[in-house]
Amino acid sequence: MTRERIPDELIEDIRTRFDIVDIVGRYIELKKKGRTYFGLCPFHSEKTPSFAVSAEKQIYHCFGCGSGGNVFSFLMNIEGLNFIEILKNLSDEAGIELSIKEENNEEVQLKKKLIEAHELAAKYYHYILLETEMGKDAYKYLLNRGFTKETIIDYQLGFAPDSFDILKKFLVKRGFEQAQLVEAGLLSKSKNDKYYDRFRNRVMFPIADSQGRVIAFGGRTIGNDEPKYLNTSDTLIYNKSKNLYNLHKARPFIRASGSVLVFEGYIDVISAYQKGINNSIATLGTSLTIEQARIIRRNTEKAYLVYDGDDAGRDAAIRASTVLESEKAEVTIVQLPKGMDPDDFLQKNSLTDFEELIEKGTSRYHLQKQIIRDKYSFDIGEEKVKYAMEILDIIADIEQAPKREYFLKELSKEVNLSEDSLIDELKKKLLKQKNKNIVKKPAQKWNNHINYGKHSHNQSISIIPAYQKAEREILWIMINDAEKGKKLAEKIRANFQYPEHSLLAAKIYSYYEDGITPSISKLLLDFQDQPDICKLLSSLEFQFEQYDKDSNKNIDSTLLIIEKRKLEAELKSLQSELEIATKTGKQDMIVELLKKIQDYQKKIKLLIK
């Protein structure tokens, strides 16, 4: 399916039914400053919001990494889907009939098939659990574990019977190919090429993507089969280190409460839900990854880690906290009584008990400190110093200076050593780390800082050459003031130095010829499949919005910059020609070139005057 077959009017109709602020707001927290909304960019790591969304223009732009575009580009980037898929999703949501003939893109087709198979499997497993004799024992098991019928329905829990082909038959009858279902992770293939159900005799927990579509399963055995928990491995539609259990359901509650509870198991999430806690999610069998931390961070800055009450759980929580802190999250580690997991605790205690436990949560620093403290005996002076040195290592890891100072004071009192001597040691450790970080974090240079409201984009402008800015300014005028733009077009023609500028200019010229008034939204649509141009367009809009249309002075000096740049480029090529001529000793040519070079130098000088 190509773009050409969907009329522009229909695409525009779909686009205008959605407010980009709402759509972006589904993924990141936005705060309004003046006429623009700001948030933390979901496409690069940063601590100061430089991701701007304009409700007025219906575009977004990141001053940090340069990403930008309209609502379609945003969704394409964040969901990893193509234009048609996004259009289809939005038209479904808006209830617009989009008669797209079936995609011929194989991968897109396959993805769709795999999701469809999961959706059907989830319904079928759910039906078996609630409505059939086969599901009775599993149903009883769930009730015994404290799940209510409402919960079972809300979370679409199901049962995969102890059969090698019940799901296979069900799906094959509905037109799915067995090989496809292996790729989906629903069937397995034996050595002698026989296909069979992967999940057997297990209670099934559907795992949804950020849009609530079932893309994987977690299965818990109700017998003695190993492993106790069997989860879908990574597939074309599911990646356990990039998905989070229950995110689509929890998202509005995370936003509303301003915090998230992170568990390690889906059963914990469901137990919490039964207690009336809706802002919880879980990792999916891996330790928390940086991708997951970023997803969490897009929704809130406050995270509570509720892991098992044993050493392994504690260590995992410390690791997860470090990952979240690297994404500037504020993390509290909630400690459960020894030997208990969150589900146990929630089943046996009241909501108030759980809330008290959360209240008592601690920071990674204090938890690590406690662990180290247990290793040493303070009766021996030497051990006290060793303890202090270990604690300084952790303090050095803390990013905020005031926090470091606070903990240092605390430590000084605790071990009865002077602050000065501790500061000396800390400085050494910080220096060591700084050197380490310089090697480690080259990508940080992308992060810039902007002021809320004023959003003076000094930083992003100052690093780009003047002629680049000049070319962009001209393009901006050509888009926003067709009358002036046409005159400029005659002067400039193809004199743009940047290929993407030329491309954009060519498009604008073609609009002029066809009598079409240019606009950002029209251009974004025409360049939908060229992210670089979309970025350029969104940056133009945010860069020049204060531009004074009536001022000619601006344009003249801008044109001058472009003219100068053109002459300089020509001069440069003459100079390299001269270099070659000198080497090959062609006298006539040398003289001629020298004359030309002088002309150009004169022209440039005149321009500057």
Ligand SMILES: [Zn+2]
């Ligand atoms: Zn960015």
